[in-house]
Every structure is written in structure tokens, then in C-alpha cells.
Amino acid sequence: MNLYEENLHKTMKYGGIAILAHIPIFFAMAKFFxxxxxxxxxxxxxxxxGxxxxxxxxxxxxxxxxxxxFSTIALSGIMIHLGKGMIEWHFHIFVTIGILCLMANPLVIVAAALTAAVHHVGFYFFLPESLFNYKAGLEIVAIHATFxxxxxxxxxxxxxxFKKVLDLQGQINDEISPLVLSVDVASRESRQSCSGLLSLSNQNASAVTEISSTSEEISQMVRTTKDQLNKALVSMKETSDSVAKSSEAILKGETFLASLNKIKKNMEELQVSSSQQLQSVVESVNFISEKTSIITDIVFQTKLLSFNASVEAARAGEHGKGFAVVAEEIGNLASNSGVASEGINEIVDKSKGQLTSSVGSITENLESFQSQLDEAFNSWAEISNTLKSSFDIVEKSSKNQESFLSEISTAANxxxxxxxxxxxxxxNIQSSSNDxxxxxxxxxxxxxxxESYSNRLTGISEKIAA
Incomplete structure (x- = not known):
């Protein structure tokens, strides 16, 4: 049901009430007149x-x-009849026609006007005393009709x-009211959204400020890390140089080890040569000892010969005195030779013992020195190999770490x-957020x-609907 029909229903309702409201008025008029x-x-x-x-x-x-x-003008006709045609009651027709404009239906006005015309013409010819309380001519009827x-x-x-206004009002009410409602809802939602966006923008601004501060801290940390990496690279370079120098030292150690090896070989040759020479001396002493034994045998034979010569000289008597002197001298020579031979034997035996002891001691010392030299050589060789292996690993690791640090430094940059x-x-985001x-x-x-305009439109729409 549109606004125009609602208006008709409302005026029809009030019109029915107005008709019934005339009963006490008509009762009073009937009683009075x-x-x-x-x-x-x-x-x-x-x-x-009806x-x-x-x-x-x-x-x-x-x-x-x-x-x-028709009904309202008929009601006017009843009033005029009950009032015995007084001219004042005719105003009810004009008032009624004016009030019927509220129905916004031109046909209602036409029906009311036709009813008034039929009433005046019919009553003028058939019941004139009910229409006018004085003798009126047709011209009076014409004047009333003209009005x-x-x-x-x-x-x-x-x-x-009025119908156009109501139609327009209905259209406004049908089209603008939802629009006003939509605008009102949109304005409220927009206000809530703006409040939410404002809150979010404030939060975003705070977050951007915090992120910016954190970014500055991270930047400072990156700069510090970069400086530390540069220092680590310098330290790693020094370590690499030190490893290179250590490698050179290991090479020198290997040269020294080669020299020790050469000394070891010379010591072995010296040991062999010394052993051979000492063995030759021992053989010479043994040879002297053998020859000394021969001398001892000669001294024994000489003494025996001297003893026999003395015995024979004693037998020869006077003739053997010269021979006895020779025999005696030979005996003395043999005795002296024996004494010398015994001294030589003692010296040879003593020299032989000392030489044997010296040869054993020298051999033992040479063997001990050679054993110690071998042990030192083996230890140094093991240490050299271990150091070389370790320094190779350190050098490789140092180069890898230097490469890694270079990559980290590049990444830090x-x-x-x-x-x-x-x-x-x-x-930029913070600036945009502020904008x-x-x-x-x-x-x-x-x-x-x-929202204010929407509220005003809502009020206007409510007034229009009323």
C-alpha cells in the first residue's frame, strides 16, 4: 500500500467518524427546528x-x-433539510468540498459537485422549502451552482x-527513506571504520616508529658485526701469515732433519771405521803379545843354555874359565831379557785389557749415542709429520675460514x-602514514x-511519512 492509498484510508476513516459525529448535531437541529x-x-x-x-x-x-x-454532500443535504433551508447551512457544502480535497482524488470532488447540483436542482423542483427558507428563483440556484x-x-x-504531492511524497518515502537509512547506516559504519582506521593508523604509526628504532638498532648491530668481521679477517690474515711462517719453519726443520740424518749416517760410518781401526790395534797388540811369548821362550832357552855352559865350564876346569865368564854374561843377559820380557808381557797384558775395555766402552758409547740419535731422529720425524699434518689442516681451515668470513663480510655489507x-x-611509510x-x-x-546530514534527512523523511 502506497502513501496515497494510506492517505485515502485515513481520510475515509476520519470521514466515517465525521458522519457519525453529525448524529448529535442533527438531533439538536431536529429538536430545535x-x-x-x-x-x-x-x-x-x-x-x-452504506x-x-x-x-x-x-x-x-x-x-x-x-x-x-456523495455521502458527505448527502449529509449536507440532510443538514439543510433539518435546518429548514436556512442559507447558513449551505456553507456546509462548501466546507465539505474543501475538506474532500484532503482525499487527493479529483473524482471525489467531481462526485461531490454533481451530488450538490442534483440536490439543488431536484429539491428546487420537488421540495423547494427544504432547500431555501425563502422564495428563491432559479437564478439563486444558478448562483449557488456557480459558486x-x-x-x-x-x-x-x-x-x-495534492495527489501529485502524495505520489511524490510516497516516491520520496519509498526511494529516499531507504537511501536515507542507507546513508545513515553507511555514515555510522564509515564513522566506525574511520575510528578503526584512525586507531589502526595510530597503532601503525607507533609500530613503524618502533620498527624504525629497531631497524636503527639492527643497523648499528650490523655495523658492529661488520667491524668485528673486519677485525676477524685481519686476525685470520695474521694467522694465515703465521701459519705460512710456521710452514717455512717446518721446511727448515725438515732440512735440519735431513742434516741429522746425514750426521747419523756419518756416525754409523765412523762407528764402523772406529771399530775396524780398534780391531786392527787389538790385532797388533795380540801380535806383540805373541812375539813377546817367543822372546820369553828365547830367554828360557838362553838361561838353560847358560846353565849348561856353566856346568860344562865347571867340568873343563881351568880351561873353561873364559867360557864360564861368557856363560855367566849370557845368563845375566838372559835374566835381564826375561825381566824385560816379563815387563813387556805385563805392559802388553795391561794394554790389551785397557784396549779391550776402551774398545768396549767406545763401542757401547757409540751404540748408545746412535740409539739416542735414532730415537731423537724418530721423535723429531714424528713431531715434524704431526706438525706438518696439523699445520696443513690449520692452513686449509684458515683459508676456508677466511673465505667464509669474506662471504659473511659481503653478506653483512x-x-x-x-x-x-x-x-x-x-x-617513507611513516610519512605516508602521517599523511x-x-x-x-x-x-x-x-x-x-x-551523519549529521543523515540525521536531518531522517527527521525530514519521518516528517514526510507522517
Whole structure:
């Protein structure tokens, strides 16, 4: 049901009430003017019931509203009749036609005007005393008709315009009310969204500030790490140089080890040569000892010969004295030779013992020295191999670490550049966030104004609907 039909229903309802409200008025008029009491009571009741029954049968508010034009003018005719045609009661027709404009149906005005015309013409010819309380000519009827026609034309135009207004009002109510409601809802949601965006923008601004601060700290940490890496690279370079020098020292140690090996070989040759020479000396001493034994045998034979010569000289007597002297001298020589031979034997035996002891001691010392030299050589060789292997590993690890540190330093440089770019981006974001915050505040003001306008439109829409 549109606004126009709602208006018809409302005016029809009030019109029915107005018809029934005339009963006490008509009762008073019938009693005052001594006219028909039955008409005063049954007239409005029949008109109301007729209007009610026909509206239920037809169920078309536009058609039943036309009937209301007839019923109200008929009610005016009853009033004029009960008032015995006094001219003052004719004003009821003009007032009724004016009020019927509220129905905004031009056909209602036309029906009312035709009813008034039929009433005046019919009553003028068939019941003139019920129409005028004085003798009136046809020209009076024509004057009344002229006023009714003029009023009917004006009221028809007003009803038509009022219908247009109601249609427009209905259209406004149908189209603008939802729009106003949508604007109101949109303004509220926009305001909530603006508040949320404002809050989020504040949070984002705070977050960007914190991130910017954290980025600066990270940048400082990256710079510190970069400095530490540079120091580590310098230290690693020094370590690499030290490893290189240590490698050179190991090479020198290997040269020294080769020299020791050469000394070892010379010692072995010296040991062999010394052993051979000492063995030759031992053989010579043994040879002397053998020759000394021969001398001892000669001394023994000489003594034996001297003893025999003495015995033979004693037997020869006087003739053997010279031979006895020779024998005695030979004996003395043999004794001296024996003594010398015994001294030589003692010296040879003593020298032989000392030589044997010296040879054993020298051999033992040479063997001990050679054993110690071999042990030292083996230990140094083992240490040299271990150091060489360790320094090879350290050198390789040092080179790998230097390479890794170089890559880390490069990555740190890239990270530092990235952090600087991030800081610049965050600064741009912060600047954009501040601009967006200002725009959101401006938008919030616009939404607030929009909400105010929406409230005003809602009030206007409610007034239009009323």
C-alpha cells in the first residue's frame, strides 16, 4: 500500500467518524427546528453503513473514496433539510468540498459537485422549502451552482496537486527513506571504520616508529658485526701469515732433519771405521803379545843354555874359565831379557785389557749415542709429520675460514645496505602514514557531517511519512 492509498484510508476513516459525529448535531437541529427526528438519526447511520458495506464489497479504496464524495454532500443535504433551508447551512457544502480535497482524488470532488447540483436542482423542483427558507428563483440556484462549480474546479485542481504531492511524497518515502537509512547506516559504519582506521593508523604509526628504532638498532648491530668481521679477517690474515711462517719453519726443520740424518749416517760410518781401526790395534797388540811369548821362550832357552855352559865350564876346569865368564854374561843377559820380557808381557797384558775395555766402552758409547740419535731422529720425524699434518689442516681451515668470513663480510655489507633501504622505506611509510592519518581525520570530519546530514534527512523523511 502506497502513501496515497494510506492517505485515502485515513481520510475515509476520519470521514466515517465525521458522519457519525453529525448524529448529535442533527438531533439538536431536529429538536430545535421541529423537523424529522428519524431523518436526523437514520440519515447519518444509513450513509455510514452504506459507505462501510460498499467499501467491504468493492475493496477498491479509489472507488469507495468517490462514494465518500456523495455521502458527505448527502449529509449536507440532510443538514439543510433539518435546518429548514436556512442559507447558513449551505456553507456546509462548501466546507465539505474543501475538506474532500484532503482525499487527493479529483473524482471525489467531481462526485461531490454533481451530488450538490442534483440536490439543488431536484429539491428546487420537488421540495423547494427544504432547500431555501425563502422564495428563491432559479437564478439563486444558478448562483449557488456557480459558486459550487468554481469551488469544485479549484478543489479539483487542489486535489490533483495534492495527489501529485502524495505520489511524490510516497516516491520520496519509498526511494529516499531507504537511501536515507542507507546513508545513515553507511555514515555510522564509515564513522566506525574511520575510528578503526584512525586507531589502526595510530597503532601503525607507533609500530613503524618502533620498527624504525629497531631497524636503527639492527643497523648499528650490523655495523658492529661488520667491524668485528673486519677485525676477524685481519686476525685470520695474521694467522694465515703465521701459519705460512710456521710452514717455512717446518721446511727448515725438515732440512735440519735431513742434516741429522746425514750426521747419523756419518756416525754409523765412523762407528764402523772406529771399530775396524780398534780391531786392527787389538790385532797388533795380540801380535806383540805373541812375539813377546817367543822372546820369553828365547830367554828360557838362553838361561838353560847358560846353565849348561856353566856346568860344562865347571867340568873343563881351568880351561873353561873364559867360557864360564861368557856363560855367566849370557845368563845375566838372559835374566835381564826375561825381566824385560816379563815387563813387556805385563805392559802388553795391561794394554790389551785397557784396549779391550776402551774398545768396549767406545763401542757401547757409540751404540748408545746412535740409539739416542735414532730415537731423537724418530721423535723429531714424528713431531715434524704431526706438525706438518696439523699445520696443513690449520692452513686449509684458515683459508676456508677466511673465505667464509669474506662471504659473511659481503653478506653483512648487503644486510647493511638492505637495512638502510628498509630504514628509508620505513621513513617513507611513516610519512605516508602521517599523511593518511591527516586524511582519515579529515574523512572522519566529513563522515561526522554526513551523519549529521543523515540525521536531518531522517527527521525530514519521518516528517514526510507522517
Amino acid at each position: 421541529s423537523t424529522e427526528m428519524s431523518i436526523a438519526i437514520l440519515g447519518p447511520v444509513l450513509l455510514f453503513l 459507505q462501510f458495506i460498499i467499501s467491504k464489497i468493492i475493496k477498491n479504496i479509489r472507488l469507495t473514496s468517490i462514494l465518500m464524495g 459550487v462549480v468554481v469551488e469544485a474546479i479549484a478543489c479539483t485542481y487542489l486535489a490533483y496537486k 648487503e644486510q647493511s645496505a638492505g637495512v638502510n633501504e628498509l630504514t628509508a622505506s620505513l621513513n 593518511a592519518l591527516l586524511k582519515i581525520k579529515e574523512l572522519e570530519e566529513v563522515v561526522t557531517n554526513l
